[in-house]
Amino acid sequence: GPKVLQIPSHQIIDMGQMVTLNCDPVSNHLYFYWYKQILGQQMEFLVNFYNGKVMEKSKLFKDQFSVERPDGSYFTLKIQPTALEDSAVYFCASSLLDEQYFGPGTRLTVL
Amino acid sequence: GDQVEQSPSALSLHEGTGSALRCNFTTTMRAVQWFQQNSRGSLINLFYLASGTKENGRLKSTFNSKESYSTLHIRDAQLEDSGTYFCAAEAGNEKITFGAGTKLTIKP
Structure with missing residues (x-):
């Protein structure tokens, strides 16, 4: 089936630093998500993202979080600055219409 | 409150047997997806349903929007079926809400 890629698979970072998680969505998909x-x-x-804009975000999407997809390249999640509670696995997903396809996740460890 | 209630939270089956997982929804959902999260943490798409029933090998899923539930049936369970199974439902705003998951253990 359609593949969503995520880079890196693991990231270890010190609290307070910035991190960018990268997602390579399915090529013809229009909607993008982070979980x-x-x-x-x-x-x-x-958060979900369509046509260059955030459509909806949850309470977990703190002010330190941002997303973008410059020029149709990677769909990124940036956290600046990171906090200990940001340690988690972050999954990217994309969809053309309804069915979402998930990447393998990036395991983020904040020390 | 939680919109997606998944049960059971854990299930143990012997190889060759079967069972069903269930998700109840507290609000009207437009569609449901089922995933298997394997030991490496990756999510594998199992089914996407806007209504009715779909079958794939030893798995079968039903989504009843009117009665607000979905089920995932597993028959003839194999060791590789072990993992955590999630349902995820879409209310119509392109956002999906996950159930808490069912940790399935298949025993020889």
């Missing part, structure tokens, strides 16, 4: 999964817990919606 957060803290170890052992359920997946939580962060």
Whole structure:
């Protein structure tokens, strides 16, 4: 099936630093999403993005978070500055219409 | 409150047997997806349903929008079916809400 790629697979960073998580969505997809999964817990919606704009974001999408997809390249999630509670696996997803396809996740560890 | 209630939270099956997972929705959902999260943490798309029933191999899923539930049936369970299964439902705003997951363990 359609593949969503995420780079890097793991990222370890010191608290307070900036991190950018990269997502390479399915090529013809139009909608893009980020989800957060803290170890052992359920997946939580962060944000969705369409036509260059954030459509909806959850309470977990703090002011320190931002997303963009410059010139149709990677769909990125930037966290600046990072906090300890940002440690989690972040999943990117994309969809053409309704069905979302997920990447393998980026495990972010904030020390 | 939670919009997606998934049960059971954990399930243990012997190889060759079967069971069903269920998600109840507290609001009207437009569609549901089922995923298997494997031991590496990756999400595998199993089904996407806007209504009715779909079958794929030993898996079958039903989504009843009017009665606000969806089920995932597994038959003839195999060891590789072990993992955590999530349902995720879409209310119509392109945002999906995940259930808490069912940790499935298949025993020889």
